[in-house]
Amino acid sequence: MSDTNSTEEYSAAAEVGMVRQRRTFLQRAWIELKKAPITAWFGMIVVIFYVVMVLFAPIIAPHGEAEVFSQSYAPWGGEHLLGTDQIGRDIYSRLIYGGRNTVGIAFLTTLLAFSIGGALGLIAAIDRKWLDQGISRIVDVLMAIPSLIFALVVLAILDKTTFNLVLVIAVLDSTRVFRLTRAVALNVVVMDYVEAARLRGEGLGWVMRREILPNIMPPLVAEFGLRFCFVFLTIAALSFLGFGIQPPLADWGSMVRENGSLIQFAQFDLTAGMTPLIPAAAIALLTIAVNFIVDWFLHKTSGLKDEH
């Protein structure tokens, strides 16, 4: 062959590729964090604060979640930092435990919604035949019904257990996850490497998990953050309406409702009037913090980069 002609110094291994500097995950994460905007930092600090509070609730809280004291509607200060509620439970402690229930259940629900919606979305994107049609149309029907009203109706029929609450909200929210997953996966499914995997004879599970999923993670992670906020708000709203997390479990939505009447005492005692607003503020703060992080993450991964 023609090894003798002028390309003798040619060697495939010496071709110049773009070799990135090898960095560990932590190094890369730190580089990204250093460039993060102040809003993202704010969001992360708030979220870490919440996570610590939720994980160590029994240590931080001075009293039990359902512990009843003799004085109901106690004012702020003294033994009860934020007073007590209508049946004499310590509001400060319930606020901490409430975070555990509201945030924890919202997290679980979002996780479940992503498992259902993500898996079905991937299957639909790969199959593209009657299965895709079937799932997509069911999702269309579910999405056509206002989700809060739908959730109210279903929860009114079923037992008001936490399990049912999680399941109903997860199924309703999985419709949106399904649509997103299917849409982004469609762009990956047409790639040659997916075809190559199918030609190799790989099963559905491998194609979904190893070929497609790693390539659609960024939009899914961003959506997870946003979806978490919505689920969290839905649970709070349902609890406020009495269909969500049931007493004696504490949660921020029902705490607003239970102490709502206190707001009219604001003209006599400002602190008493603020009591129902504190759980509401806790909800708002977490929502904003998560949104800040998601915004930053989306900006980073969507290619909406500033021009140099």
Added chain:
Amino acid sequence: MVKKSKKSRKGDILLEMKDIVIDGYSDERWHEIVKGVDLTLKRGEVMGLIGESGAGKSTLGLAAMGFARPGCRLTSGSIMFDGMDLMAMPEKQKRQLWGSRIAYVAQSAAASFNPAHKLIDQTVEATVGHNIKAESDARDDAVKLYYDLQLPDPDTIGNRYPHQVSGGQLQRMMTAMAMSPRPDLIIFDEPTTALDVTTQVEVLIAMRDIVEQFDTAAIYITHDLSVVAQMADFIKVLRYGEEVEEAETRKMLSAPEQQYTKSLWSVRSLEKEESRSDDIVISIKGVDAAYGNTVKVLHDVNIDVPRGSTVAVVGESGSGKSTTARVITGLLPPIKGDVQFNGEALPRQLKERSKDQLRRIQMIYQMADTAMNPRHTVEEIIGRPLTFYQGLTGKKRADRVSELLNLIELDDSFLDRLPNEMSGGQKQRVCIARALAADPEVIICDEVTSALDQIVQEGILQLLMRLQKELGITYLFITHDIATVRAISDEIVVMFQGRVVEQGLKSEILSPPYPDYTQLLLSSVPEMDPDWLTNLQKERAAG
């Protein structure tokens, strides 16, 4: 509006770039892409800029307009265009020049036209926008340009939308658009790379004639030597952002000075003794295939692939080459006929084929970038078929992966690389290793070298031929590049519009008498001779 200087004459210096340094931003820091290149262009001259991908030729071409792509910056040097300093000129004034005195023709015409506007509106947009001509004059002139560029129905073609004309026509449209304001300088950035050879010839002729007719200076950027030989008065060779050499075209072709240039010139020297064999491994019998239920793309295709040989399938895009591959692999079940493997008919559907049947036929794709999962390392990419087909794990698998890497002339340092950390040629080699990992009898190569630079192409072809010798693999080699076919094939199948025009040994197909289509295809392949296009034009006009 920027007025043209009155005293402009042919032979005056139009563009003078000195010591140009351009930086690109990637991986969090600035790298030099172009490292101090000089470029001088006189009025009416055509310069060919040539080099491998990544040599900085497009970046330099754009710098001639005083433009740097996002992520790039013009760091130092001077760019004088007709006495004006483009480096110092504010963006607003440069925009006055762009599209009026300097025009740009991009590689992908389809991506450069707005699909929502008529072609003629887009042709005259810059001319009218810069107040060079009144709209009606510009439109009349555009029709004249369409005539000059030999577009079909020149009077009415402008009323069509971009999707209503072919790729070659669209590329000529874009030349008309660039020519409409009668610029002093046109930059052609790989304008024919995406076209078929038969279309490429027409576009080249049209572009060359119109540049000559209006005495426009041009910079022609390409990686294809034989094309640049037809177009350019002189050629500049770039490599790694530096100038290798510059010379007048004929001189450059006959006596290149630098080692690198010589290697570019000599790459098409591969040859293979053709061999004949009657041991048929794959036989396609009377296959019809269609996408959906309506569009039939294959008509009664019969192809025999002898064991241990290379069968090249040639034809333009749309001729059904890739569809044939899809039928063989089972991705597209045929509506009639069948595919026999070692004498037994393969199940039509991919799902019905056994693991072993799948293993025996492997495929290598044109774009190595999209053929490998960007999130998998080389070890995973090559190792997976080993685990999947042969159940190798742990040390055995690692050893075999190293062995395969050696076979494709790479080493263990590639094991943990991701696809985007390798060059184009290395990626394609890893794809070859992945196919070899399955221990196949037949490998279908779908345009495997057409996205690569010439030197790299030769390396890949040599590798494929060596593997065939050592392992006795059969190749079905799909390509539109006749030079590649000459180099590596034993047998050739010519396809046109979903039909097999002829099949035979290389020596039979490539020698006269030819059927009409084979003749057209063969004569359209550019040759290294600078007079080739002129002669072909005369021949075709006469014949």
